Amino acid sequence: MKQIVNIEVNGDVHEVAAEPRDSLLEVLRDHLGLVGPKRGCDGGGCGCCTVLLDGRAVYSCMVYVLSAEGSAVTTVEGLAEDGQLNPLQSAFVEAGAVQCGYCTPGMIMTATELLADGEDLDDDEIRHGIAGNLCRCTGYQKIVDAVQNVARNR
Amino acid sequence: MELDGFFTPENSDEVIELLAQFGDEALVLGGGTFIHSLAVRGLLARVRLIDLRNLALVGIESASAGVRLGARTRCAALARGPSEDGRWLGAVHDAARHLPLQVRNAATVGGCVAAASPFFDLPVAFMALDGVVGARGSNGIREIDIEALYLGLFENSLQQTEFIVSVTLPRMPAGSASAFVKFASNANDLAIVSAAARVTVDASGRCTDARVVIGGGVANRPWRSRAAEGVLQGATLGTDTLEAAGDAAASDVEPLSDHRASGRYRKAVAGVLVRRALTAALARVP
Incomplete structure (x- = not known):
């Protein structure tokens, strides 16, 4: 059964309906269209899904999105400022x-x-x-x- | 995996109620890294996750009796150090630093212990420091010697309605230091073999107490080598003694064979790593 989760992604607050099994990576890519984080091994071994969760680097494939309620996420899309690379x-x-x-x-x-x-x-x-x-x-x-x-x- | 429910209880009593209600289907969620690694391999059947995030189990409390780690403390919090007066904790810092940054930032102290995996690094260090696990159940908190927590591969001695709230490391006497070393195929892999050593040395250079613990598939749980400790106890810790302790440790284990290494190979590496862990611990003795 889906549950509602509130997460801030690159400064914008999102309310997402997610299944308990959904990873943060799935929500970022499939719900929010942020395809910077990549799905590589999907098992915490390759690092291409890395995002910042409350400022700390984590494998977003290993984070259950419901456990990220109230957290702030930064993906690579959130780094550029005014269209300029950081x-x-x-x-x-x-x-x-x-x-x-x-x-x-x-x-x-x-x-x-x-x-x-x-x-x-x-x-x-x-x-x-x-x-x-x-x-x-x-x-x-x-x-x-x-x-x-x-x-x-x- | 059929993940059928995600719960965020507000207090310990609610956690215990959920554990009682769902029985074998209930899994307590720390950082989720171990649970995820089981799920992607199809090793979990029907699961209800119980997320402890609303419980205040985060922090490192240092007191004269020792250091108490809250179960939800991220492993990253242990990666710095050891401080000048914390050399006895060296093995814990070493072990935490071996985790990739992204795992260290997510994985928790309670989760890595509850997983009961011989391949994990921190429990090997905790065991070398005589760690005591605090398990909350319906009758309050039960203290379990970490060695007694491990029954077998991925099997811990927690009761159905208990969950881990802390790991306490009793303060070691002056002249104590510890270290952890790991041998793996790459910086991101589980240990082929790991070893933690803790020594206490008196003013004359004699070893008054020692622990030697080996991880990474030399047994179905982190293995405390009393044979190696026997070699060290009361001895002056010169090169020959450390070598003999390594040999004793290698003779003491019957390692697993798997895709990472053969048992014979692990046995040889175990002796070398025990010697290296002891050497590193000795170098830290003030």
Whole structure:
């Protein structure tokens, strides 16, 4: 039986009727049309569904949407400001950290949390931080470079 | 999975009522990461989820007797440290850091313990610290030694109408430190083998107390190696002793074989990891 859940997504409050089994990812993609978060493994292993839930990176495929009642969600669609890419998104473009692009929204959301507290990050910390996100194209170095560029230049 | 109901009880009594009402179909939801991983593999039949989010079970309370972790505390809260006076907790911090960020931010202390999986990291550390699980039932809170919580693979000793509200780690005496190490195929996978060690060393360098716990499929639950602890107790912890403790631990287990590794391989790795965990713990002794 469907239940009503209220979640704030990228600043807008939504009231969604969801089945108990529905994941946050399903609601974001299928109910709200936000296809930035991707369905990869659907089992908490690849990271391309990563979103911020109350500011913390989570696998949205593993979050039952009814448990997210009253939470604030940020997807990659919520990062651009006035139609301009934010500094992290721009850094991914400039560093060539995007190839097929499938992992990119999740990578960027994970990196957003890594960069959130404003502390310096060494490359090891960045690599450790994105360990829950798989990329099969870039070999990771350019992704690390992109995150490091933002960390250094802020 | 037929997920037939999602409940958000307001207090412990309501949780217990739901557990009584739905029996085997009831599952208590912490962060949901373990439940989801069972569901996607088709391992859950009919399920009613009981979300504990309205219960105030979040937080880390430090007191002279020890540290009490609320069951809904996210594993991420344990990933920082250890602080200068918290070296005895080192294994807990190590284990929390091995979880991918996205799992650490969702998974809870209570959930990772209740899952009764030998492949999870934090329970191995909790066991090395003599953790005590607080289980709330209709007669109040029952304290269960974490070793006694584990009956077998995915099988815990909670009664039908009990749920976990806390894990308490008793403060270890001066001269104590602990560490956790893990061997896995990649940074995001479950442990092939893991090991946690805790030592207490007196002023003369003699070991007065030790715990050695091995996880990751060396048994159907986290395995406390009393054989390895026997080697360490009363000894001066030099290279030879640590080596002997590792050998004793490896001889002590009959590991599982699965798609991650053969039992024989796990047995060899267990000895190495016990030695490394002990070395890391010793390096932290103030």
